[in-house]
Amino acid sequence: AAGVIQSPRHLIKEKRETATLKCYPIPRHDTVYWYQQGPGQDPQFLISFYEKMQSDKGSIPDRFSAQQFSDYHSELNMSSLELGDSALYFCASSLGFVETQYFGPGTRLLVL
């Protein structure tokens, strides 16, 4: 069965650079969630989208923005990167608002 696809899987950036992470949900899933997991930390919810509209907002820094496109894929744009942004970024998807989300493999971002 198709799973959530994230790209790139690994990314290395310098401080103050920008990064764009992409997420392709499971086919027919219309809801996308973004999480950030720092080293040894639990996943923290950043933001979610339902039918291309922002639905919930968590601890997403102002330097980050995200959107969901007409084909339901989503992109997380990160600007003015800081060392503390180094983390594993997960995307998850679901069909509507349900308790169980399906997670992608994550994008590991390293900011030097």
Place this chain on the structure above:
Amino acid sequence: SQQGEEDPQALSIQEGENATMNCSYKTSINNLQWYRQNSGRGLVHLILIRSNEREKHSGRLRVTLDTSKKSSSLLITASRAADTASYFCATGSGGSYIPTFGRGTSLIVHP
């Protein structure tokens, strides 16, 4: 503030033994989920238990929920080396479908 707190933070056992992980939370919940994460990889949903349920089974997994004590436990029976991973509990409460994750228990199963 964190909702779920896992206990223990790390657990090391031999293959064939049972592993029990606990999760405590602070506020009322609608449901509680357990996820597994292999090192540096994605989260895999294991099981969901609703607030009106007390116990749930899935294969070698058994989850209990005690809402009076605001705690849940995950039991993995007859553990295997492949069970080595971090295990997170995540709670859902109010009208939100966004799970709040705890810190996780790191389980090592020695072959």
